[in-house]
Amino acid sequence: MIEVLKNRQSLLQKSGGELVIKENPFIAVVVTPIMRRAFLQDISTEMVFVDSSGSCDQTNTCVTFLFTSNKTGAIPIACVLHTAQTEAKYTLAFASATEAIEVENKKFDPKVFMTDDSASERNALSAVFPNSMLLLCTFHLCQALWRWLWQTDHNVKKEDRRTVMEMFRNVLYAPTLEDSEEYYDFLISNNIVQSNKVLYDHLENLWVRRKEWCISFRNNITRGNNTNNYTEASIRIFKDIVLQRCKVFNSCALVDFIINVFENYYKRKLLEFANSRRSKPQIDYRNMCFRAREINIIYQRDNTIFHVASEKDSNLFYTVNAKIAFCDCPSGTGGKFCKHLCAVEQKFGILFKTSPVLSVHDRIQLAKLAVGHSAPEEFYKNMDSNTTDLENSFQSTNSVPAKVELATAIDLQVNAEESESRFKKEIIRMRCEFNRITSTLETNQSPEATLSIIKFNALMNNLKTPSQILNFLEAKNRICGRKSRKIRVQPTSISRRKNKALPQSGRIQAGRPSKNEKLKRKHSLGSNISHNLPNAKLH
Structure with a gap:
């Protein structure tokens, strides 16, 4: 060998x-x-x-x-x-x-x-x-503790296991050192822990190693990988x-x-990924942009330091450093890309290195990682030298047709008058498009068209505020067609089924069992904790 x-x-x-x-x-x-x-x-x-x-x-x-x-x-x-x-x-x-x-x-x-x-x-x-x-x-730590609580020789009552686990998770995910110590004191002084010497010693042994697993002790070095x-x-x-x-x-x-x-x-x-054949980066960035769309940026200094308001507390501000792509919010501490960085990126056209969007440089590096230095760099560069990576990300994220003239966030922030004139121009264009659509429908009257127009008008009637209208305009495929009819089975086949949890009119799903048919314990640790059930082993 x-x-x-x-x-x-x-x-x-x-x-x-x-x-x-x-x-x-x-x-x-x-x-x-x-x-x-x-x-x-x-x-x-x-x-x-x-x-x-x-x-x-x-x-x-x-x-x-x-x-x-x-x-x-x-x-x-x-x-x-x-x-x-x-x-x-x-x-x-x-x-x-x-x-x-x-x-x-x-x-x-x-x-x-x-x-x-x-x-x-x-x-x-x-x-x-x-x-x-x-x-x-952190997952393996919680999984090990949950299994430890379910072992009968540790004498932890079934009704107390979920309480202990939830208090420990508060210690684990505490945002600051003071909070983690406060949560631990609350956990260790609980009557359930005080009455069980084995549980008390086990939690104390875990607390001695807190720098290895407690989020507040390592949040500035993991980039969100816990x-x-x-x-x-x-x-x-x-x-x-x-x-x-x-x-x-x-x-x-x-x-x-x-x-x-x-x-x-x-x-x-x-x-x-290098050839843009996987949509994961675009989907991640689109979800982040959706979360950051209503975040307010209060002010900036030297185009490097930005103060961003919190969504939950208007009196709380986070500082974004554009040079090192860092935000001091709990999620962004340690270099993870957060919604505050995304808000700055959208408004000022800055593409951070930690952004999920793959820039031209990222795609070249991925190609070289896959095939070596023989990867052609010119193949991955922009065909238009005036187009930036951020513009490409906006186009791929929003799927705007190529014929529509796009304006980046930087263009609309340069001049307020130019932005206002652009807005009025697009409003007039929208009104013209609606007039064109209605005139086209007037020449094609039919019962089906009437029904579709009734549904559309009811949908438009629900849009009351500007934010609802903008969300509707950004959404894709909001109006769905009628679902296809279900293929039903013979009544005799239903009567022969032993499992009554199966659907009573449709055929049995091929391949993996349906959700109603699953009788095994779930692999979700969080779900098993919330339902006070032992966790299933993954492997």
Whole structure:
């Protein structure tokens, strides 16, 4: 097996990757060309997500994934194959991964590692990366505590479990240090906790490690990434798409799947984003613009500092620094793109680096990440040199026809008189369009047209305020056609059904079971907590 892996090692090195092989104990670190380019583009210097998975081959080899993130989601840095999930094996695995990832004088030393609460994995990371900060995934922390509360030997009453969990979540998601300490004092002084020594000690042990999981202690370094879901989703992709829910024969086959299938999957994904074939960035930006449409910007200073009013409290203001794309609101602290940054971006035409919109530079970087330096930069540049990235994002977000003359936010803010004249001109144009539509309908009278006009007039009658009218104009496909008729089944087939929760007139849904038919416990942790039910295991 080692000889076969050494042959793969020479082939991978020729294509720009790296394969490090250790025999006693067995360790194989796979760094594909995309992983190498991701490391060289400096997108792995801030935060790296780490998680392990077993049951991938017949010999039960453990696969540890190292991922970073960008606007498209998770990007792999390395895949480590080792024999067991012990602290000693993890230490050797991470040391070998560092050896494979580093090139020339460029060191692999991320500022933050995000993991679940695996003691052996975290101790190994501390030994190999002493300068990095280790953070806990908030989802896995809540999931572990909820399962701990449901264990009968801890003597927590069923009616008290939800109360304890909700108080702990207040501590977890407290926006400031003072609030988290206040919520913890309230939790620890509760009668439920005071009457249960085991629960009291468990919560105290968690509080000692509060810097690893409490949001208020780390909100300025995570850029909004408080869970390890990037690796969870990527491992699901690896097992479902790459391995197709099957175990491979041995570690050699596992390395082949990583080098070929796993690499090609991320290559296709990155090219789809670079070629604007995925609408996720546009959808995220459109949703953010919808939330930021009524936010008021009070004043600005030197086109770099903006003071934005809060939606909930008119006396509260947040400061936006355009140079570093930073907002001091609870959501934007740490560099996450928030609605206040979006409001400044819309009004003043500034495209921040943290915005979900993919600029020309972002698309070029994604193409180079997928195929290397052979990616043609001219192909991704704007055909019109006078068009900015923000104008392109507005056009793609609002889906305005090409023949309509567009005005950017900057154009309408330059001169108030010009903006007023533009508004009057468009109002006259709207009136002309309505006159044209009504004159066209007058020449085509029919009962169907009368019914449609009645429905439209009723819809227009509901638009009372200017904000309702503007929301209607921005909406897409607001007026929907009549739903298609349901295909019904024979009465005898309904009488033969054993499950009475199934629909009584339609056919049974093919494929995945319908919502009414699902009898299994939900995988939603928040839903299970609110209904005071034990959480289902995901894997």
